Amino acid sequence: MLRLLTPARAADALAAALLGGLDPESCPRRTALDVPGGELLLMPAAAGAYAGVKIAGVAPGNPARGLPRITGSYLLLDGSTLRPLALLDGAALTTLRTPAVSALALRHLAPAGRPLRLVLFGSGPQAYGHLEAVLGVRQLAEVVVVARDPARAALLVEHAGALGAAARTGVPGDVAGADLVLCCTTAREPLFDGRLVAPGAVVVAVGSHEPDARETDTALVRRAAVYVESRAAALREAGDLLVPEAEGAIGPGHINGTLADLVTGRIAVGGRPGCPQLFKSVGMAWEDLAVAVALFEAAAGASSET
Numbered sequence: 001m002l003r004l005l006t007p008a009r010a011a012d013a014l015a016a017a018l019l020g021g022l023d024p025e026s027c028p029r030r031t032a033l034d035v036p037g038g039e040l041l042l043m044p045a046a047a048g049a050y051a052g053v054k055i056a057g058v059a060p061g062n063p064a065r066g067l068p069r070i071t072g073s074y075l076l077l078d079g080s081t082l083r084p085l086a087l088l089d090g091a092a093l094t095t096l097r098t099p100a101v102s103a104l105a106l107r108h109l110a111p112a113g114r115p116l117r118l119v120l121f122g123s124g125p126q127a128y129g130h131l132e133a134v135l136g137v138r139q140l141a142e143v144v145v146v147a148r149d150p151a152r153a154a155l156l157v158e159h160a161g162a163l164g165a166a167a168r169t170g171v172p173g174d175v176a177g178a179d180l181v182l183c184c185t186t187a188r189e190p191l192f193d194g195r196l197v198a199p200g201a202v203v204v205a206v207g208s209h210e211p212d213a214r215e216t217d218t219a220l221v222r223r224a225a226v227y228v229e230s231r232a233a234a235l236r237e238a239g240d241l242l243v244p245e246a247e248g249a250i251g252p253g254h255i256n257g258t259l260a261d262l263v264t265g266r267i268a269v270g271g272r273p274g275c276p277q278l279f280k281s282v283g284m285a286w287e288d289l290a291v292a293v294a295l296f297e298a299a300a301g302a303s304s305e306t
Contacts (some may be wrong), residue, residue: 003293004298007133010100012108013294018263022047024230025258025288030209030237032053037061041072045285051077052289054090060186069124069186070094076292086296097127097132097291099285101259102182103278105181105227107137108262108269109202111179115141119174121154121191122184126206130182131160142266144170146191150261166274173203183207183215194220199274209282214239216278218249224278225256225269225305237282238281 001284005013018024031042038059045052056072063069072090110116114179118140120127120281127147134140143160145167147153152168160167174182179198183205184189194217197203205222221244228234234241235252244250257267259279269277 004138005096005295007099007103007129008136010096010291010294011104011137013099013290014100014104014259015263017047017286017290018260020048021277022260022286022290024260024284024286025232026231027233029233030150030283035067035303043285043288045289046079046294047080047286047289050085050253050289050292050293051079051082051122052285052292053077054093054285054288056090056094066138075289076289078198078297086292086299088292088295091125093165093288094283095129096171097138097287098126098206099129099283101229101281101283101292103132103137105204105259105262106134106180106280109135109227109277109279110138111200111202112138115139116179117142117177118145118180118182119144119146119170119178120156120182120184121146121187122182122207123149123156124145124184127156127162127182128159129205130184130204131156131163131165134180134182135163135165136142137292138180140165141166144174146170146172146174180204185215188213189216190207190217191215193217195225197224197276199276201276203278204281205275205278206281206283207266208239209237211237211239211242214243215241216243216280218244220276220278222249222278226254227257227259227262227279228255228260229281229284231258233284234280238280240280242279258271 041055074088176196181203
């Protein structure tokens with residue numbers, strides 16, 4: 001079922017939900033439970049004719065066992081009767097949903113009209129998903145992959161080449177020449193020196209929903225125009241913003257706008273002239289629901305055509 005939607009089409013579903021009046025600020029918060037193997041997450045949401053809940057596991061030790069770090073299932077329900085309609089692979093849904101959120105943000109934040117240089121941090125499923133998502137919304141002049149594991153970085157470079165993108169491996173300092181920087185890692189400390197990011201460049205950070213973990217540093221956050229999915233969620237979970245706030249470098253008002261602001265046109269993009277733009281995503285239950293509904297309806301449409 002998940003192959004029925006590209007990240008670009010999933011981004012369309014997210015945009016439609018926001019344009020239809022969905023308010024991410026009212027979305028139920030994520031419930032997290034520490035367990036011996038890692039963390040269990042419960043993410044419920046309801047909107048329109050549907051409801052749903054994702055039960056996900058985050059198991060940091062799984063990659064060493066040759067298993068996925070993220071596990072789980074998504075149960076889609078009829079909104080009025082709460083009758084189960086579909087059961088989806090929760091990890092695969094996340095791998096589609098998160099790049100779709102980033103793609104939607106990039107439609108509004110990333111420069112259009114010329115090929116862009118991308119620096120991509122990470123070599124796991126989210127890095128692959130984000131590469132496909134970016135290629136669906138912008139032209140790329142070059143992809144530079146920065147990852148801890150050289151072999152996995154080389155595989156992602158090869159994959160990018162197969163998709164038609166010029167690609168190579170690189171180092172954190174390559175952000176100095178980037179138009180786009182995507183952070184798709186499990187890092188808990190900053191990946192690069194934020195002072196190197198060029199004015200006008202766009203940075204997307206998706207790797208963490210924990211208040212004490214971050215992929216970007218205080219220097220970048222201080223000088224950037226910051227956008228988030230929801231102010232409430234970001235101020236609970238976005239370590240990229242909460243750590244600088246705890247340091248006294250920024251305040252809650254440092255957030256320039258939300259994804260809904262961008263999609264509906266409520267705000268002008270850009271913040272302070274000549275500053276980088278940072279989109280920090282923590283992942284929200286309404287996004288899972290919107291993409292799950294789009295998948296379910298696409299599957300129903302495909303079945304009716306056969």
